[in-house]
Amino acid sequence: MKILTxxxxxxxxxxxxxxxxxxKNPLPILAGIKFETRENQVLLTATxxxxxxxxxxxxxxxxxxxxxxxxxxxxxxxxxxxxxxVIIESDPASGSATVQYGxxxxxxxxxxxxxxxxxxxxxxxxxxxxxxxxxxxxIRQVIFATGTDENRPVFMGVLFEINGNELxxxxxxxxxxxxxxxxxxxxxxxxxxxxIPGKTxxxxxxxxxxxxxIEVTVTKNQILFVYGNVWLISRLIxxxxxxxxxxxxxxxxxxxxxxxxxxxxxxxxxxLLAREKSPVxxxxxxxxxxxxxxxxxxxxxHEELDVYQEGEALQIAFNAHYLGDVLKVIxxxxxxxxxxxxxxxxxxxxxxxxxxxxLLLPVRLREE
Amino acid sequence: MKILTxxxxxxxxxxxxxxxxxxKNPLPILAGIKFETRENQVLLTATxxxxxxxxxxxxxxxxxxxxxxxxxxxxxxxxxxxxxxVIIESDPASGSATVQYGxxxxxxxxxxxxxxxxxxxxxxxxxxxxxxxxxxxxIRQVIFATGTDENRPVFMGVLFEINGNELxxxxxxxxxxxxxxxxxxxxxxxxxxxxIPGKTxxxxxxxxxxxxxIEVTVTKNQILFVYGNVWLISRLIxxxxxxxxxxxxxxxxxxxxxxxxxxxxxxxxxxLLAREKSPVxxxxxxxxxxxxxxxxxxxxxHEELDVYQEGEALQIAFNAHYLGDVLKVIxxxxxxxxxxxxxxxxxxxxxxxxxxxxLLLPVRLREE
Numbered sequence: 001m002k003i004l005t006x007x008x009x010x011x012x013x014x015x016x017x018x019x020x021x022x023x024k025n026p027l028p029i030l031a032g033i034k035f036e037t038r039e040n041q042v043l044l045t046a047t048x049x050x051x052x053x054x055x056x057x058x059x060x061x062x063x064x065x066x067x068x069x070x071x072x073x074x075x076x077x078x079x080x081x082x083x084x085x086v087i088i089e090s091d092p093a094s095g096s097a098t099v100q101y102g103x104x105x106x107x108x109x110x111x112x113x114x115x116x117x118x119x120x121x122x123x124x125x126x127x128x129x130x131x132x133x134x135x136x137x138x139i140r141q142v143i144f145a146t147g148t149d150e151n152r153p154v155f156m157g158v159l160f161e162i163n164g165n166e167l168x169x170x171x172x173x174x175x176x177x178x179x180x181x182x183x184x185x186x187x188x189x190x191x192x193x194x195x196i197p198g199k200t201x202x203x204x205x206x207x208x209x210x211x212x213x214i215e216v217t218v219t220k221n222q223i224l225f226v227y228g229n230v231w232l233i234s235r236l237i238x239x240x241x242x243x244x245x246x247x248x249x250x251x252x253x254x255x256x257x258x259x260x261x262x263x264x265x266x267x268x269x270x271x272l273l274a275r276e277k278s279p280v281x282x283x284x285x286x287x288x289x290x291x292x293x294x295x296x297x298x299x300x301x302h303e304e305l306d307v308y309q310e311g312e313a314l315q316i317a318f319n320a321h322y323l324g325d326v327l328k329v330i331x332x333x334x335x336x337x338x339x340x341x342x343x344x345x346x347x348x349x350x351x352x353x354x355x356x357x358x359l360l361l362p363v364r365l366r367e368e
Numbered sequence: 369m370k371i372l373t374x375x376x377x378x379x380x381x382x383x384x385x386x387x388x389x390x391x392k393n394p395l396p397i398l399a400g401i402k403f404e405t406r407e408n409q410v411l412l413t414a415t416x417x418x419x420x421x422x423x424x425x426x427x428x429x430x431x432x433x434x435x436x437x438x439x440x441x442x443x444x445x446x447x448x449x450x451x452x453x454v455i456i457e458s459d460p461a462s463g464s465a466t467v468q469y470g471x472x473x474x475x476x477x478x479x480x481x482x483x484x485x486x487x488x489x490x491x492x493x494x495x496x497x498x499x500x501x502x503x504x505x506x507i508r509q510v511i512f513a514t515g516t517d518e519n520r521p522v523f524m525g526v527l528f529e530i531n532g533n534e535l536x537x538x539x540x541x542x543x544x545x546x547x548x549x550x551x552x553x554x555x556x557x558x559x560x561x562x563x564i565p566g567k568t569x570x571x572x573x574x575x576x577x578x579x580x581x582i583e584v585t586v587t588k589n590q591i592l593f594v595y596g597n598v599w600l601i602s603r604l605i606x607x608x609x610x611x612x613x614x615x616x617x618x619x620x621x622x623x624x625x626x627x628x629x630x631x632x633x634x635x636x637x638x639x640l641l642a643r644e645k646s647p648v649x650x651x652x653x654x655x656x657x658x659x660x661x662x663x664x665x666x667x668x669x670h671e672e673l674d675v676y677q678e679g680e681a682l683q684i685a686f687n688a689h690y691l692g693d694v695l696k697v698i699x700x701x702x703x704x705x706x707x708x709x710x711x712x713x714x715x716x717x718x719x720x721x722x723x724x725x726x727l728l729l730p731v732r733l734r735e736e
Contacts, residue, residue: 073666076640080633096667104634104671106641266472269448272441273474298441299464303472 001065002089007081013057021071022048029111032068037061052119054231068111124217128187132212139205144325146198147173157195157237177359200234252338254311264327266303270294271320273301279320280363286313316342317363326358369433370457375449381425389439390416397479400436405429420487422599436479492585496555500580507573512693514566515541525563525605545727568602620706622679632695634671638662639688641669647688648731654681684710685731694726
């Protein structure tokens with residue numbers, strides 16, 4: 001392989017695919033990035049076997065071929081290259097590649113390309129497209145509610161429930177739940193449930209541009225996201241997602257409207273003085289006031305916020321971090337809190353928007 | 369104590385003094401910040417017994433007094449307060465203080481103020497002033513050469529050698545040395561040597577503004593830096609600094625002039641492929657070329673730079689990180705490298721500036 005390209009083009013492609021490189025994997029070649037020529041294009045691929053990222057860039061292909069170079073060296077080297085034409089030439093005999101720039105050259109020892117796992121693009125059984133900005137927003141609004149327990153993989157994923165042109169996206173760690181609904185355009189008529197690993201969505205969110213249109217292709221056990229010259233392919237999580245609809249209360253005895261920012265700031269201050277191991281804050285709603293309170297050995301907080309209240313007065317306690325997580329992503333100036341009792345899940349949603357909600361299990365208050 | 373002030377004023381003062389707070393110290397009160405009233409001012413003090421930082425800010429003092437509050441809580445709380453008037457009121461009976469803002473209040477448990485160590489401002493035996501920008505530059509240009517071995521405290525400090533109106537600043541870890549000279553204005557006629565802890569200079573550099581004039585007061589075993597409403601006081605390191613002048617070569621057999629940026633970039637790329645544990649790079653100078661080379665199991669680098677050379681051809685090897693450290697702070701577009709032999713210290717200095725130099729011990733090359 002011998003290619004001629006420019007530093008910036010090469011660097012952008014490498015920085016993108018290197019996100020899928022696996023450094024700790026027992027298979028050493030997964031620490032590499034595969035370079036493959038395709039007429040006047042170069043294809044870069046990296047994978048940790050869960051996620052694969054592929055990216056193509058234009059180059060003058062002087063000699064066709066394939067090489068696999070350690071991501072660690074090629075990434076850092078290319079990042080630090082001067083802004084000049086760059087030639088990369090691989091030597092199939094030694095497995096090394098030479099990077100030439102200006103009067104200088106660097107030789108990097110590579111891996112045998114034939115050992116690099118194949119990353120076939122899946123044959124789709126279902127397709128839809130979503131604007132990049134919307135996909136990023138959906139991910140941001142639910143991803144925080146995924147679990148981290150590797151023994152319960154279903155909760156480490158995000159449910160994409162497609163029914164006709166309706167997509168419902170749900171994540172839960174069993175203590176809280178985030179739900180978002182969008183209407184799909186240009187989609188087939190089908191009903192499928194996918195559980196996409198949270199890690200995949202995190203990576204996807206980092207690499208996609210807001211102005212791109214993302215094409216999604218679903219297969220039995222894989223999902224492929226494509227935009228421009230970038231492909232991200234991921235396994236899906238097997239298993240069935242819990243029946244989440246039955247845990248969302250359908251009515252309430254108290255409804256309070258208030259400013260998102262005010263509750264977030266009060267929650268963050270209160271969580272400073274909540275107990276470190278279980279940062280519980282108490283919300284007491286009554287007479288159009290919401291009192292946020294918390295205490296620990298270090299001191300106590302008492303904050304009063306104005307709210308617009310309908311229904312009964314009520315006291316409930318939440319994990320302060322969980323409450324903060326929702327308020328950070330809800331994206332509306334004002335929120336609605338709906339409660340059915342001190343020991344029933346609370347609902348938080350944006351004012352005037354029925355397409356998003358977050359549910360929080362309360363914490364049982366100990367007597368003070 | 370009861371004071372009324374504004375969030376921003378309070379926050380700036382707290383963020384400044386909290387740099388001296390000691391969290392890991394066995395003396396718990398050193399995790400606190402002391403508040404003391406002084407007519408219409410409040411004085412904040414924090415110290416880890418090595419360094420003390422004091423800062424005053426204007427406030428309406430409603431009741432005189434003193435309180436010591438845990439830095440961890442008061443810092444984070446004040447940072448997150450709304451931009452409103454803030455009242456802090458201490459309760460001498462319980463040792464706690466209440467922070468009031470808007471409709472809300474937070475009570476923080478404090479420490480007994482009488483346990484907070486005194487931080488008397490030293491009586492000076494010698495004074496001088498330096499512009500903040502110059503002091504920051506001096507620190508940046510030498511601090512990287514200090515050592516980290518706690519058994520050799522002298523090398524963890526920076527020598528300030530004052531002789532009449534000449535200040536020479538030197539740091540060395542015995543593998544490299546950085547030297548800077550400045551002419552003092554408005555100083556007394558004296559000859560003293562001080563060894564200031566590197567940690568003190570690092571903190572000082574972070575807190576001083578570039579446009580401030582810094583007043584320095586020296587005593588037998590302490591040094592005080594004052595600017596505006598901020599005082600930083602530090603112990604000095606005892607012991608005698610090595611006689612550094614005799615290790616700086618007075619002549620050379622090779623002198624090369626080259627672009628700082630080009631050598632820094634080549635050094636950084638080469639250090640990627642140098643051995644991790646001893647990142648050695650080789651400089652080969654001859655025929656108005658400088659070749660930077662390095663190799664390891666991962667590959668090899670060969671970079672050619674144009675230089676303007678006087679004297680013999682020569683090959684020398686340095687620790688790549690040490691060379692990079694100097695090139696990052698030297699602050700001139702072009703540098704001079706002066707060498708006396710492959711096993712003698714190399715000198716690097718800015719072109720047209722005799723007030724700064726850095727010395728690097730070479731690494732003995734193994735046969736390849």
